[in-house]
Amino acid sequence: AQSVTQLDSQVPVFEEAPVELRCNYSSSVSVYLFWYVQYPNQGLQLLLKYLSGSTLVKGINGFEAEFNKSQTSFHLRKPSVHISDTAEYFCAVSRVSGGYNKLIFGAGTRLAVHP
């Protein structure tokens, strides 16, 4: 069975500092990997996805993630965060089930950017 572990429930960081949000997955088959962002009282917005090809994936809002198959990780990074990046971030893995791609989410990481 596939699962996703987000290693940090909360990450406090100062504005303009770099940040890394960690995500590990378990799967015996090839997977698709995603990062979603959720602002307060909002739905989920896709930040970036890894389907195949280059292991370094660039997304919106200056975020990027690196797929590391040997370490089964898909960590999210941003070189310089802004106050507006304060949100909940979810890592997810997709598996094919019944002919469609089922998303399995991690527990989330709350990023708090302080001035």
Add this chain to the structure above:
Amino acid sequence: DAMVIQNPRYQVTQFGKPVTLSCSQTLNHNVMYWYQQKSSQAPKLLFHYYDKDFNNEADTPDNFQSRRPNTSFCFLDIRSPGLGDTAMYLCATSREGGGSYNEQFFGPGTRLTVL
């Protein structure tokens, strides 16, 4: 813009009083999903419609039902809400078929409070 719309954004109901949440989409996607997200937790898939075919997750309580009268609309019915059903309910859509990955697009969510 093509989008996923959820109404209402906020809903308060009394313990045991039936409630219906609405989702509509202008993307013409053939799959619609309902997720439950409790406070500080990851979204959890309740069920989905693949065209007209209803697919229930094994651990979704019988108290939760869904209807999809046409391609554009999908409803979540909670027959007798309990206090534990207080959560954000997220609707998502995707276009499936063809064997490749297809992104899920999320609505803004309905925050349900059961008193």
